[in-house]
Amino acid sequence: MPTADHETVTGLPPGIAAAREELTPMLSQYADLCAAHEDALVLFQVGDFYEAFCEAAEAVAGVCEVTLTERSDSTGDYPMAGIPIDNAAPYLGSLLDAGYRVALGDQVEDAEQASGLVDRAVTEVITPGTVVEDELLEAGTTNYVAAVAGGGEDGESDDAPEPAPVGLAAVDVSTGECLVTAGDRDTVAEELDRIAPAELIAGPDTPDFKPADAERGWTVHEYDSGVFERRAAIERLEPYLPAPDRRFDGDAELRAAGAVLAYAEYTQGDDGPLSYVTRIRRYDPRDRLRLDAAAQRSLELFENRGLGASDTLFDALDETRCALGRRCLERWLRRPLVDADAIRSRHDAVGELADRTLVREGVADALAAAYDLERLVGRISRGRADARDLRSLHATLAVVPDLKATLAGGNGGDDREGGTDADRPRTDHLRDLRDRLDELTEVRELIDDAIAANPPPEITEGGVIGEGFDDDLDALRATEREGREWVADLEASERERTGIDSLSVGHNQVHGYYIEVTDANLDRVPDDYRRRQTLKNSERYYTPELKEREEEIVGAAERADALEYELFVDVRERVGSETERIQGLADAIAEIDALRSLATVAVEYDYVRPEIVDEPASDTNAGVEIEGGRHPVVERAEESFVPNDADLPRGSIAVITGPNMSGKSTYMRSVALAVVLAQTGSFVPAQAASLPVFDRLFTRVGASDDIAGGQSTFMREMSELTEILHDAGPDSLVLLDEVGRGTATTDGRAIARAAAEFIHDELGATAIFATHYHDLTDLAAERERVFNLHFTATREDGDVTFLHRIVPGASSSSYGVEVAELAGVPAPVVERSRSLVTADTAGGSPDSEAASEDDESDGRDAPAEEEKPDSVSLREFLAEESAGDDADDTPSASDDVPNASDTDGNIDTPTADDRAGVDAESDLTADLRDLDLARMTPIEALNALHDLQSRADDDG
Numbered sequence: 024m025p026t027a028d029h030e031t032v033t034g035l036p037p038g039i040a041a042a043r044e045e046l047t048p049m050l051s052q053y054a055d056l057c058a059a060h061e062d063a064l065v066l067f068q069v070g071d072f073y074e075a076f077c078e079a080a081e082a083v084a085g086v087c088e089v090t091l092t093e094r095s096d097s098t099g100d101y102p103m104a105g106i107p108i109d110n111a112a113p114y115l116g117s118l119l120d121a122g123y124r125v126a127l128g129d130q131v132e133d134a135e136q137a138s139g140l141v142d143r144a145v146t147e148v149i150t151p152g153t154v155v156e157d158e159l160l161e162a163g164t165t166n167y168v169a170a171v172a173g174g175g176e177d178g179e180s181d182d183a184p185e186p187a188p189v190g191l192a193a194v195d196v197s198t199g200e201c202l203v204t205a206g207d208r209d210t211v212a213e214e215l216d217r218i219a220p221a222e223l224i225a226g227p228d229t230p231d232f233k234p235a236d237a238e239r240g241w242t243v244h245e246y247d248s249g250v251f252e253r254r255a256a257i258e259r260l261e262p263y264l265p266a267p268d269r270r271f272d273g274d275a276e277l278r279a280a281g282a283v284l285a286y287a288e289y290t291q292g293d294d295g296p297l298s299y300v301t302r303i304r305r306y307d308p309r310d311r312l313r314l315d316a317a318a319q320r321s322l323e324l325f326e327n328r329g330l331g332a333s334d335t336l337f338d339a340l341d342e343t344r345c346a347l348g349r350r351c352l353e354r355w356l357r358r359p360l361v362d363a364d365a366i367r368s369r370h371d372a373v374g375e376l377a378d379r380t381l382v383r384e385g386v387a388d389a390l391a392a393a394y395d396l397e398r399l400v401g402r403i404s405r406g407r408a409d410a411r412d413l414r415s416l417h418a419t420l421a422v423v424p425d426l427k428a429t430l431a432g433g434n435g436g437d438d439r440e441g442g443t444d445a446d447r448p449r450t451d452h453l454r455d456l457r458d459r460l461d462e463l464t465e466v467r468e469l470i471d472d473a474i475a476a477n478p479p480p481e482i483t484e485g486g487v488i489g490e491g492f493d494d495d496l497d498a499l500r501a502t503e504r505e506g507r508e509w510v511a512d513l514e515a516s517e518r519e520r521t522g523i524d525s526l527s528v529g530h531n532q533v534h535g536y537y538i539e540v541t542d543a544n545l546d547r548v549p550d551d552y553r554r555r556q557t558l559k560n561s562e563r564y565y566t567p568e569l570k571e572r573e574e575e576i577v578g579a580a581e582r583a584d585a586l587e588y589e590l591f592v593d594v595r596e597r598v599g600s601e602t603e604r605i606q607g608l609a610d611a612i613a614e615i616d617a618l619r620s621l622a623t624v625a626v627e628y629d630y631v632r633p634e635i636v637d638e639p640a641s642d643t644n645a646g647v648e649i650e651g652g653r654h655p656v657v658e659r660a661e662e663s664f665v666p667n668d669a670d671l672p673r674g675s676i677a678v679i680t681g682p683n684m685s686g687k688s689t690y691m692r693s694v695a696l697a698v699v700l701a702q703t704g705s706f707v708p709a710q711a712a713s714l715p716v717f718d719r720l721f722t723r724v725g726a727s728d729d730i731a732g733g734q735s736t737f738m739r740e741m742s743e744l745t746e747i748l749h750d751a752g753p754d755s756l757v758l759l760d761e762v763g764r765g766t767a768t769t770d771g772r773a774i775a776r777a778a779a780e781f782i783h784d785e786l787g788a789t790a791i792f793a794t795h796y797h798d799l800t801d802l803a804a805e806r807e808r809v810f811n812l813h814f815t816a817t818r819e820d821g822d823v824t825f826l827h828r829i830v831p832g833a834s835s836s837s838y839g840v841e842v843a844e845l846a847g848v849p850a851p852v853v854e855r856s857r858s859l860v861t862a863d864t865a866g867g868s869p870d871s872e873a874a875s876e877d878d879e880s881d882g883r884d885a886p887a888e889e890e891k892p893d894s895v896s897l898r899e900f901l902a903e904e905s906a907g908d909d910a911d912d913t914p915s916a917s918d919d920v921p922n923a924s925d926t927d928g929n930i931d932t933p934t935a936d937d938r939a940g941v942d943a944e945s946d947l948t949a950d951l952r953d954l955d956l957a958r959m960t961p962i963e964a965l966n967a968l969h970d971l972q973s974r975a976d977d978d979g
């Protein structure tokens with residue numbers, strides 16, 4: 024994230040401003056462009072370089088690591104730094120990375136034809152969110168610029184019962200995709216995190232949105248407040264869609280959409296509407312499974328900070344063959360579906376492609392030749408495409424007939440039934456996609472006829488238009504060709520005519536064609552030779568005829584080049600007029616590739632189609648039922664992954680205990696990932712699965728598992744918990760992994776318990792709660808829909824083997840000391856820990872492992888440990904805490920605050936004095952239980968805890 028203050032080097036550099044009155048015309052032109060682009064660093068074309076001057080030059084030299092030179096003219100010396108236009112991309116990339124917007128001040132007039140100063144204008148403003156240069160964009164990704172806007176006066180009326188909605192609009196300028204939505208502040212913040220724009224445009228009444236994850240954060244850019252106004256937004260949007268004020272749900276959406284398009288147009292040279300933004304898609308975030316940034320991060324959907332960067336769910340699913348498919352798959356995974364029929368429809372298609380191996384492989388082969396149509400069509404409509412781009416479009420269109428035939432079973436057929444081609448594809452979904460494969464025959468033929476098979480990268484120097492496309496061009500080329508042939512024959516004919524064997528015919532840039540005769544033969548030079556140039560040992564001549572031919576050749580070549588350019592631009596525009604159809608084709612290809620990718624993964628990694636149960640939660644408690652479920656990413660890294668079942672009725676809470684490293688986190692993530700996969704349209708890694716449709720997925724993972732910076736980890740943990748307790752409902756799936764671990768154990772376990780009770784009693788969400796606080800397993804006895812699960816490990820001669828198998832009931836040992844030993848903690852420390860644990864547990868509970876094994880026969884509803892009274896005193900809490908179940912707790916700052924257990928020193932054997940405080944502590948416990956966590960801000964929660972802790976100290 025850029026942090027530098029660029030004020031001194033965007034807009035007019037102070038050094039130039041100071042000398043403004045006496046600048047030469049060229050620098051004065053530079054100053055004008057700078058003044059008109061206050062928010063950008065202007066790069067000014069001088070010949071083959073983009074130059075910057077004064078302070079801007081220093082910035083360019085520093086960021087791009089190029090030499091700072093000086094331009095001297097009659098008015099003074101100016102620092103100058105430049106980057107080569109031919110190889111500008113890496114330098115522009117560095118400037119964008121450093122947080123700059125860059126305005127390209129190009130020469131817009133042929134330098135040779137200009138009389139006086141060449142005209143220059145800003146043709147493009149390159150910004151992190153609107154960059155379109157292929158070299159600066161990652162293949163197969165999206166790059167959004169977003170704008171957020173309030174609803175204006177209407178939405179902010181004091182009488183409004185609801186908080187004013189916030190509008191959000193995002194455009195990918197490289198592809199033309201445009202999304203618009205609105206919601207309350209939290210919803211929009213979540214959507215922003217999901218979209219992860221590279222750049223955010225802020226208006227006058229825009230709330231301040233900070234990225235949840237600094238590494239995926241955006242650059243915020245304050246932009247002209249006028250474009251956020253309602254009237255301006257309507258005018259801006261009119262060319263894109265008729266009656267825009269009736270097409271959006273409220274002014275907030277309208278203003279955001281108007282503003283983002285205004286900014287996008289500005290960055291593309293302010294040439295008016297972007298013709299390739301043909302579909303402005305409104306959506307409601309509630310129509311998709313809501314996965315906030317914390318969930319995306321902890322489920323490692325797109326990034327994995329622990330393992331290698333490629334070990335993410337997305338990578339595990341990505342078998343796409345083209346950039347279109349990759350982008351589509353990413354979109355799907357960021358926004359899984361919540362409509363059961365839509366989910367089943369994708370499953371149908373994946374199932375069909377999984378069954379029909381030849382079709383799947385045929386489609387893969389065809390798609391491998393597909394280029395990124397979305398970006399191609401963007402370049403074509405922007406008038407930036409070259410002849411090679413049109414050829415790439417042609418190559419992509421050429422695969423469409425194959426793709427259609429393959430999907431119809433014609434090119435590969437049906438390996439299962441070996442039947443005829445009738446009525447294929449079998450599923451509506453694939454049939455519909457096949458029908459949407461527009462062959463665009465006219466466009467394909469036009470490109471094939473017009474554009475040379477292997478055109479050069481330049482479109483102004485000829486060679487881009489094929490033979491036979493245009494009669495005038497063919498005639499010019501014929502003239503040029505004949506002229507050259509005539510010249511090629513000239514040497515032989517002149518040698519014969521003059522008898523000079525050493526006579527030669529040549530050409531150079533300055534003098535054109537010439538006939539060269541050495542000094543020894545000058546006496547034989549015919550009368551019609553005219554002298555052109557004298558060299559050391561020879562003379563160069565031309566003849567009137569040679570001159571005439573030369574003019575013919577040069578004239579024909581020049582006119583041919585100009586004509587080719589005109590023809591090319593015309594073809595490009597004709598192709599551009601089909602933008603919408605090409606985008607429709609791109610969408611269909613993208614979906615086919617994404618579905619094929621999911622099918623390939625399903626076959627290769629043995630996934631199963633999940634049954635989707637979509638009765639409302641109130642009608643059935645049918646919840647998550649998974650047989651032999653696996654973690655899609657971890658299973659690929661483990662030699663032998665142990666599959667586990669999951670049976671989670673709606674509204675139930677599974678409390679999972681077990682040793683460190685036994686697989687608790689992996690298990691709960693497997694369940695959540697099965698839900699995400701199923702709702703994305705994918706099959707799931709399991710032997711069988713039946714899943715409800717969830718509308719939101721929340722995760723809260725323990726502090727030590729969460730390395731994201733920013734807030735204090737405990738603070739962050741509490742903010743996320745607050746959000747869950749506010750927003751989760753009966754259709755939510757909640758994962759809580761070691762909640763409370765970021766603070767002192769006493770506080771942590773109190774929060775964990777209170778949160779679990781609240782989720783059960785008030786929210787009715789389905790939840791999995793992994794914890795080392797073993798007393799949480801009591802909840803199974805106290806609450807109807809809470810049950811215990813645990814992971815087992817075997818201990819032999821002090822060695823621990825993790826079985827990674829989940830079984831009903833609770834476990835009480837965390838094997839923390841053994842894990843510490845495995846990790847290489849020095850032997851004396853391990854031994855001392857062991858003796859402390861033994862001392863603490865002496866006279867304590869029976870062998871808890873044996874107890875929990877017994878519980879297995881009781882099924883999941885049986886409480887695993889001894890029944891405990893409803894209300895546990897703080898003293899008992901503390902005594903339990905000492906039972907060695909939290910040996911892994913990360914020390915935190917708050918651990919330093921003395922609490923009852925710390926000051927006591929011998930917590931297993933309370934003294935008489937201690938007992939005097941029991942009543943007070945019971946009050947404390949009651950107060951603790953009474954904390955209404957869902958309605959507290961994190962700060963209030965912290966203060967309350969601090970207060971309780973101080974009272975515990977005073978009482979003790």
Ligand SMILES: Nc1ncnc2c1ncn2[C@@H]1O[C@H](COP(=O)(O)OP(=O)(O)OP(=O)(O)O)[C@@H](O)[C@H]1O
Nearest residue numbers: 661663664665682683684685686687688689690827
């Ligand atoms: N079902 C499984 N089969 C095989 N290996 C597994 C399985 N589950 C987990 N593992 C392995 O065990 C390691 C630890 O798993 P995980 O992080 O889920 O344990 P944990 O119980 O949550 O540990 P902690 O309590 O210390 O956070 C994983 O990194 C993985 O390599």
